[in-house]
Amino acid sequence: MKNLLYILSFLFSFGLIAQNNILFEQGNTLYNEGKYAEAISKYESILDTKNHSADLYFNLANAHYKLNNIAPSIFYYEKALQLAPNDKEIKNNLAFAKNMTIDAIEVVPDVGFSKLFKSITHSMSFDAWAKAAVVLVFVFVLLFLMYYFAYSSGRKRLAFIGSTLSFILLCVALAFAFQKYALDKKDKPAIVFAQESRVKSEPNLRSEEAFRLHEGTKVQVVDSVDNWRKIKLSDGKTGWLSSEDIKTLTAF
Missing domain, CATH: 1.25.40.10 (Tetratricopeptide repeat domain)
Incomplete structure (x- = not known):
């Protein structure tokens, strides 16, 4: 059957x-x-x-x-x-x-160490960082066993250096894997579908209008209250708009 x-x-x-x-x-x-x-x-x-x-x-x-x-x-x-x-x-x-969109929003660039750190973090996916960490675990164990069972001092020294280096790289890979996971979890992009959306300072219709957005603009969803979504622009501005005005780029 x-x-x-x-x-x-x-x-x-x-x-x-x-x-x-x-x-x-x-x-x-x-x-x-x-x-x-x-x-x-x-x-x-x-x-x-x-x-x-x-x-x-x-x-x-x-x-x-x-x-x-x-x-x-x-x-x-x-x-x-x-x-x-x-x-x-x-x-x-x-x-x-x-180029067809109306809103011209500046991007606040990352600088210095933050830019370098994010660049390295996004160079691979979370799965790729995790796989790299698993490979480094096997390398570390193999080199540690070579160090433990080696007879000559030269081989012991090389195995010790190699195992230490692989352990350090393992820690680095794990750090980037967790950082990538955290960034991906926070990343909730959405596209404005309303022809014109009035972004509010608070999640209710009575609050003041903070600014307006138009269709095609990409935003980040950072919070939600009922049918309101708090969004953040690439220039750092934040505000609330109706969930009906945007469509989330959900992950697969």
């Missing part, structure tokens, strides 16, 4: 993949014919099956860009970039889409 269920599950998955491939090709054909709205419909049908890929989000963003849909195009370019963070074509198209 279990084998039958596995076979049926496999056939269903295979059929779903085949159907999604057909929808993707149909969407590409419609896009090439200039039927961007219809292409979007095909691409979104694939998303409805909980399947996603960088190519799918990229094509969906391109279609929205052709229709001058600022917020959706930036949103889906950002989603594509989450899956393919080093893709130059996605980055270039995202830059073009951002």
Whole structure:
């Protein structure tokens, strides 16, 4: 009975993949014919099956860009970039889409040690740092055993130096892994979808207006109260806006 269920599950998955491939090709054909709205419909049908890929989000963003849909195009370019963070074509198209936004927000740059530390931390994913730490554990144990069982003083010295160095690197890798995890957990980007959003100083309609944002602007969500979201801009400004005005770039 279990084998039958596995076979049926496999056939269903295979059929779903085949159907999604057909929808993707149909969407590409419609896009090439200039039927961007219809292409979007095909691409979104694939998303409805909980399947996603960088190519799918990229094509969906391109279609929205052709229709001058600022917020959706930036949103889906950002989603594509989450899956393919080093893709130059996605980055270039995202830059073009951002040129359509109204808000000109300066970025407060990191300087000195903070910039270097963050640069190294973001050079690898949390999983990559964790894997590096595991490898260094094995290296440390191996070199320590070599030191313990070695007979010659020369080999003992080399094994001791190597094990000490691997232990130090292990601690560094763990530190960067935990730092990367903490930064990723705090990172909650979102895109403003409202054509114009009035950002409040407090999470209620009676509070004063702090500033306004327009569609396509990227923000960081730092807190939430009911249907209000506290956002922070790249220039350090903070305020509250309705959760309906933004769409969060949730992780996969």
